[in-house]
Amino acid sequence: MRFQNRVVIVTGGSKGIGAGCVRVFAAEGGSVAILDLDEGAGGRLADELSALSPGRVRCYGCDVSDGGALAGAIEAVVRDFGRLDCLINNAGIHPPAMSIDETSLESVERLMRINFLSSFAGAKFAAPHLRKTKGTIVNMSSMTAVLGQEKSAAYSASKGAQLSLTKALALELGRDGIRVNAVLPSNVDTPLMREWAATLDDPESALERVSQMQVFGRMASPEEIGRVCLFLATEDSSFVTGQGIEVEGGASLDY
Ligand SMILES: NC(=O)c1ccc[n+]([C@@H]2O[C@H](COP(=O)([O-])OP(=O)(O)OC[C@H]3O[C@@H](n4cnc5c(N)ncnc54)[C@H](O)[C@@H]3O)[C@@H](O)[C@H]2O)c1
Numbered sequence: 001m002r003f004q005n006r007v008v009i010v011t012g013g014s015k016g017i018g019a020g021c022v023r024v025f026a027a028e029g030g031s032v033a034i035l036d037l038d039e040g041a042g043g044r045l046a047d048e049l050s051a052l053s054p055g056r057v058r059c060y061g062c063d064v065s066d067g068g069a070l071a072g073a074i075e076a077v078v079r080d081f082g083r084l085d086c087l088i089n090n091a092g093i094h095p096p097a098m099s100i101d102e103t104s105l106e107s108v109e110r111l112m113r114i115n116f117l118s119s120f121a122g123a124k125f126a127a128p129h130l131r132k133t134k135g136t137i138v139n140m141s142s143m144t145a146v147l148g149q150e151k152s153a154a155y156s157a158s159k160g161a162q163l164s165l166t167k168a169l170a171l172e173l174g175r176d177g178i179r180v181n182a183v184l185p186s187n188v189d190t191p192l193m194r195e196w197a198a199t200l201d202d203p204e205s206a207l208e209r210v211s212q213m214q215v216f217g218r219m220a221s222p223e224e225i226g227r228v229c230l231f232l233a234t235e236d237s238s239f240v241t242g243q244g245i246e247v248e249g250g251a252s253l254d255y
Contacts, residue, residue: 003030012091014042016190020222170242186248214249
């Protein structure tokens, strides 16, 4: 029960890595607020876990790329749950592989709003509440932030922006006792991963190739990423801030 009597917001918590975080924090007794566009899936997950967990799990419909909506949702969570101990800025999208010549500036702007601005805005609106609890922020970046990715310049840049934000904010908010870290997964078996593979000619062999990038010959599960987020959200990591934790199953080894 490492998160009992504490409250976490997980953006994009209805599915994939976010849902893995929700499951891990709920199992540790935490109260969990899911902020997601997909209220149906988030509501079903909340109902399932509320029946099992001592904490409360609730879904709030929210488009995190809309700063006003995000501010309103964070205030609603604090009103309903009474406090905020951790914000996990996880919601994000990965556009299909595209060269820079094929990528419109409008699509880059939209991507940056969803993947980056939402993390900045989430931190901004959560900070007043996190100062009271000496809470934590976890930004879901990606190994593409440090390694790049073919035909994914805008996506990689959005993940790099989250990592730089993590370091700068850790300095600024550390004075108030708030720790800020990022998690950089390589390949995680989520709906996003499977939707990306489905855009390719041979989805099955693409998923196999992606699995073999890790030394274990498989992708991470969402819960494996969730457990690292739990570590970063508790006193177990009390001297860790401003770090990008590479949770990549050895994918970047053997250069
Ligand atoms: N899957 C991977 O291999 C992988 C690797 C590295 C980083 N990541 C990052 O992890 C995060 C989650 O990825 P995933 O694979 O779980 O994705 P996913 O598509 O499986 O799930 C994402 C969730 O976010 C929600 N969402 C999307 N846009 C939203 C918005 N504007 N407002 C609110 N909710 C929104 C979706 O409804 C969904 O529930 C992303 O930031 C992604 O960049 C994923």
